[in-house]
Amino acid sequence: MTTTSTPNSRFESPHAVNQSLRGVGYLADEGIAAVVFLADRLGKPVLVEGPAGTGKTQLAKSVAEMTGSRLIRLQCYEGLDESKALYEWNYKKQLLRIQAERVTKEGETWEEIEEDIFSEPFLMPRPLLEAIRATDPVVLLIDEVDRVEVETEALLLEVLSDYQVSVPEMGTVKANQVPLVFLTSNNTRELSEALKRRCLFLHLDYPTVEREREIVLTKVEGIEESLADQVVRTVKLIRVLELKKAPSVSETLDWARTLVLLGVSHLDTATARETLHVLLKHSGDIDRAAKELVAVRE
Amino acid sequence: MTETAEVLLGEGLLGVFSDFIDELRAGGVPVSTTEVLDAMEALRHLPIEDRQATKLGLAAALVKQEGHWRTFETLFELYFSLQAQGLGTMTGDGVGGEVTNLGDEQGLTASELAELAYKALMEGDPELMAALARGAVDRYADIDPGRPVGGSYYVFRTLRQLQVDALLARLLATADQAGGLDGLVQANDYRQRLGLLRDEVEAEVHRRLVADRGAKAVARALRRPLPEDVDFMHLGKDELATLQRTVQPLARKLAVHLARKRRQRRDGRLDFRATMRRSLSTGGAPVEPRFKAPHRSKPELWVLADISGSVAAFARFTLQLVYALSSQFSRTRAWAFIDGVDEVTDFLRRADDMAHAVHCINTQADVIWAEGHSDYGHALSDFVERWGRELTARTTVLVLGDARNNYHAVQTWAMAELARRSRHVWWLNPEPRAYWDTGDSVLAQYGAHCTGVHECRNLRQLRHFVEEMP
Numbered sequence: 001m002t003t004t005s006t007p008n009s010r011f012e013s014p015h016a017v018n019q020s021l022r023g024v025g026y027l028a029d030e031g032i033a034a035v036v037f038l039a040d041r042l043g044k045p046v047l048v049e050g051p052a053g054t055g056k057t058q059l060a061k062s063v064a065e066m067t068g069s070r071l072i073r074l075q076c077y078e079g080l081d082e083s084k085a086l087y088e089w090n091y092k093k094q095l096l097r098i099q100a101e102r103v104t105k106e107g108e109t110w111e112e113i114e115e116d117i118f119s120e121p122f123l124m125p126r127p128l129l130e131a132i133r134a135t136d137p138v139v140l141l142i143d144e145v146d147r148v149e150v151e152t153e154a155l156l157l158e159v160l161s162d163y164q165v166s167v168p169e170m171g172t173v174k175a176n177q178v179p180l181v182f183l184t185s186n187n188t189r190e191l192s193e194a195l196k197r198r199c200l201f202l203h204l205d206y207p208t209v210e211r212e213r214e215i216v217l218t219k220v221e222g223i224e225e226s227l228a229d230q231v232v233r234t235v236k237l238i239r240v241l242e243l244k245k246a247p248s249v250s251e252t253l254d255w256a257r258t259l260v261l262l263g264v265s266h267l268d269t270a271t272a273r274e275t276l277h278v279l280l281k282h283s284g285d286i287d288r289a290a291k292e293l294v295a296v297r298e
Numbered sequence: 299m300t301e302t303a304e305v306l307l308g309e310g311l312l313g314v315f316s317d318f319i320d321e322l323r324a325g326g327v328p329v330s331t332t333e334v335l336d337a338m339e340a341l342r343h344l345p346i347e348d349r350q351a352t353k354l355g356l357a358a359a360l361v362k363q364e365g366h367w368r369t370f371e372t373l374f375e376l377y378f379s380l381q382a383q384g385l386g387t388m389t390g391d392g393v394g395g396e397v398t399n400l401g402d403e404q405g406l407t408a409s410e411l412a413e414l415a416y417k418a419l420m421e422g423d424p425e426l427m428a429a430l431a432r433g434a435v436d437r438y439a440d441i442d443p444g445r446p447v448g449g450s451y452y453v454f455r456t457l458r459q460l461q462v463d464a465l466l467a468r469l470l471a472t473a474d475q476a477g478g479l480d481g482l483v484q485a486n487d488y489r490q491r492l493g494l495l496r497d498e499v500e501a502e503v504h505r506r507l508v509a510d511r512g513a514k515a516v517a518r519a520l521r522r523p524l525p526e527d528v529d530f531m532h533l534g535k536d537e538l539a540t541l542q543r544t545v546q547p548l549a550r551k552l553a554v555h556l557a558r559k560r561r562q563r564r565d566g567r568l569d570f571r572a573t574m575r576r577s578l579s580t581g582g583a584p585v586e587p588r589f590k591a592p593h594r595s596k597p598e599l600w601v602l603a604d605i606s607g608s609v610a611a612f613a614r615f616t617l618q619l620v621y622a623l624s625s626q627f628s629r630t631r632a633w634a635f636i637d638g639v640d641e642v643t644d645f646l647r648r649a650d651d652m653a654h655a656v657h658c659i660n661t662q663a664d665v666i667w668a669e670g671h672s673d674y675g676h677a678l679s680d681f682v683e684r685w686g687r688e689l690t691a692r693t694t695v696l697v698l699g700d701a702r703n704n705y706h707a708v709q710t711w712a713m714a715e716l717a718r719r720s721r722h723v724w725w726l727n728p729e730p731r732a733y734w735d736t737g738d739s740v741l742a743q744y745g746a747h748c749t750g751v752h753e754c755r756n757l758r759q760l761r762h763f764v765e766e767m768p
Contacts, residue, residue: 199362
């Protein structure tokens with residue numbers, strides 16, 4: 001079950017993870033650091049769940065950057081099948097091979113040809129197999145796994161628990177190393193128990209005020225600390241409202257950038273209302289937030 | 299694995315750990331054996347001295363659903379943090395400082411405490427907050443040793459005597475003076491800090507209770523149903539708020555689910571071109587036929603909700619569900635009824651938020667025909683007469699109510715007509731199955747015409763319905 005026979009120790013401690021993530025511009029919190037640390041030590045995939053725009057995909061990218069690994073990404077969608085996720089036989093090449101065989105050598109038996117056409121050169125690896133076969137360090141990102149059907153989920157199980165892929169014609173391909181695997185989910189449906197059991201679970205919510213302020217300060221050039229503070233606290237206020245789509249971190253950043261460009265140094269109600277459309281994308285949401293922001297005056 | 303066990307045993311943790319797992323399972327969190335082994339392995343790697351990292355790491359291995367986090371956190375605090383300090387007292391390390399600290403604050407007078415509380419809430423300094431919680435629990439909680447309670451009363455007593463409500467009012471007044479956006483943001487901060495203070499006091503009370511009776515007994519007293527198991531009929535105010543957050547994703551799931559079902563069907567006509575193209579891979583023999591994806595019209599969802607007094611709590615939830623649905627489906631229509639029936643689609647669509655929508659429906663919708671007690675017979679027949687013609691073979695109807703008809707005429711023909719004109723009729727009943735068809739409940743008579751009748755008393759059942767619905 002577990003792959004602890006080959007202990008990984010890419011990182012020293014959760015704290016070290018946090019520091020290196022910071023080094024590549026991803027401000028993690030303690031939870032993220034602890035889970036990434038454990039994923040490495042236990043050799044288990046991480047299932048990252050949470051609202052859109054909280055940096056789920058970015059986490060995998062940043063971990064790849066931090067460990068100097070290649071990122072292999074499998075974007076999930078409805079109707080994804082094994083020929084897109086695992087591998088496919090290059091049938092055109094196989095056909096050519098058979099025909100070439102006919103012309104050149106008469107005596108070859110079918111068995112020999114068959115053995116030949118179901119071999120490495122005719123195999124087209126898709127992301128999962130590619131990640132398993134990689135000899136260089138890789139991070140595998142399985143994005144939006146909740147989009148595939150329940151039946152397709154089963155495709156992932158072998159890869160996730162044993163880090164191997166079975167190709168009936170060739171045998172089992174085992175991983176040379178245990179790659180770091182991240183699965184992201186927007187929670188549009190309940191994932192199967194079998195999948196959840198094999199993963200470590202990380203719920204990524206909107207960041208705390210302190211963390212978001214830090215994110216704004218690092219990512220937005222020329223913003224003053226007092227403005228950054230006002231921006232994130234106002235966003236926090238807006239996030240608790242019932243909205244169709246709560247502002248994501250990247251939208252907070254957009255808003256902060258807009259305010260800096262406009263030369264605002266202190267956010268007041270009027271400015272906030274005029275620029276709300278950067279933060280919110282539904283007209284209903286904008287009205288709702290605008291109403292909330294003036295409520296205190298009356 | 300045995301190595302891990304030894305390490306744990308060495309620190310006297312294994313027993314605590316297995317108790318902890320037992321209690322998690324008893325609380326309804328599904329923890330498999332694999333996950334327990336993972337958690338033990340995780341404990342071996344995690345730096346035990348970093349409590350926060352240990353907690354979050356363990357959670358990653360054990361808790362796979364966000365709704366279960368609170369149960370985990372409470373139990374973790376009981377079994378590990380608080381327990382560890384208990385152990386510490388025995389061996390005499392680490393906790394000494396805390397004990398003297400407690401001694402210091404014992405001397406605080408009521409007015410000093412109040413001043414400390416004001417300062418703590420004003421500045422939001424976590425250490426100040428913790429000190430305040432300790433002092434306040436010392437002075438006000440008046441914990442009665444040996445009583446098998448979870449301590450929520452002690453928390454309540456402490457906070458009341460601290461007069462936090464008056465404090466908050468004072469703080470909000472200063473925020474109001476600041477005015478504008480700053481004031482609004484400040485007010486929000488104060489409310490949040492008050493929540494933090496509550497948590498601190500609760501943690502402190504739990505700590506004392508664990509020291510008094512041990513983690514296991516306290517955990518048992520604190521056992522609460524998971525959010526998904528709370529009965530809709532007995533929802534508290536806080537739980538309604540939590541529900542609101544859970545219903546939204548569920549509505550999205552329902553929307554995705556219906557849309558997916560539609561696309562998955564493959565009973566269309568043969569796609570000749572695609573089949574030929576595909577046959578190239580098999581040397582021209584059409585081994586794999588391809589079909590055209592059938593053209594399907596969008597499903598319509600109609601919701602009929604009973605909003606009478608007998609299902610008041612459920613009704614609020616129902617409206618929440620409908621509200622969430624209408625933001626996901628463009629073709630959702632909703633009706634509310636008591637003994638009359640009125641369409642409320644526009645109220646839900648136009649309203650800014652749930653509270654506003656409920657207010658509009660309660661004041662403006664014309665749902666009372668005679669006396670304001672539910673009359674399913676009249677409401678349904680009225681509905682069929684006024685809107686029945688707009689039903690089509692694509693319409694799925696969802697009826698939400700307890701079918702308690704107050705002994706009025708049942709008028710089953712209306713239900714039969716409704717079922718005949720629509721694709722599916724589903725009935726969701728918030729009552730326990732055992733109560734169905736007792737007294738004035740006439741569910742069986744309506745149910746005979748429905749595609750399905752389901753008990754829907756909590757989120758778990760609702761989720762089940764959403765996921766299993768054909």
